[in-house]
Amino acid sequence: MLAVNAGLFYSYYGFFSIGLYALHWSQRKYKPSYVPTTARMFHNIWYASLAAVQLTAWEVLYLHLWASGKLPSYASDVEWLATPRGAAAFVGWTLALPVLHDVHFYFIHRFIHVRPLYQFVHSLHHRNVDIEPFCGLAMHPIEHLFFFSLLGLGSVCAQAVNQSYTPPSTEDSPTRLHTASC
Numbered sequence: 001m002l003a004v005n006a007g008l009f010y011s012y013y014g015f016f017s018i019g020l021y022a023l024h025w026s027q028r029k030y031k032p033s034y035v036p037t038t039a040r041m042f043h044n045i046w047y048a049s050l051a052a053v054q055l056t057a058w059e060v061l062y063l064h065l066w067a068s069g070k071l072p073s074y075a076s077d078v079e080w081l082a083t084p085r086g087a088a089a090f091v092g093w094t095l096a097l098p099v100l101h102d103v104h105f106y107f108i109h110r111f112i113h114v115r116p117l118y119q120f121v122h123s124l125h126h127r128n129v130d131i132e133p134f135c136g137l138a139m140h141p142i143e144h145l146f147f148f149s150l151l152g153l154g155s156v157c158a159q160a161v162n163q164s165y166t167p168p169s170t171e172d173s174p175t176r177l178h179t180a181s182c
């Protein structure tokens, strides 16, 4: 799982790094001649790698709690889409998630700009005065904690929604019927 997360990070940010700095697909917006130093790139890659490690740890914990029954099981997509009400909720939450993400990010970002947190945590992120692709997740691990707390918030929302919705029937759900007919 760590290899997948780290691979995704390196592939995504690496694609833009190579495209912008090696292949010159686009010009720099502010300083066309500026290219981040190798030391700056490795600094950012190191902290982005720590983000991959922390994200993986949260994923492992979450999956463990789910698999061991300590978190409630969720209705499948097929079960959600089996009724008009479920389908409406499914679409509504799909549209609401980017809004939830942005509201969450706005408030945590305001919070880590409070002086002590900024000084000891968030200033690391703002050391990148002329940004390059890997600097997006070049954060102090405490800031990663705030950033990935969105997963916990999303989980709480998902549980609340899931508990408010009962799939048609476990006995004759589409998933079960489909499985039984295979």
Ligand SMILES: [Zn+2]
Pocket: 109, 113, 122, 126
């Ligand atoms: Zn900031």
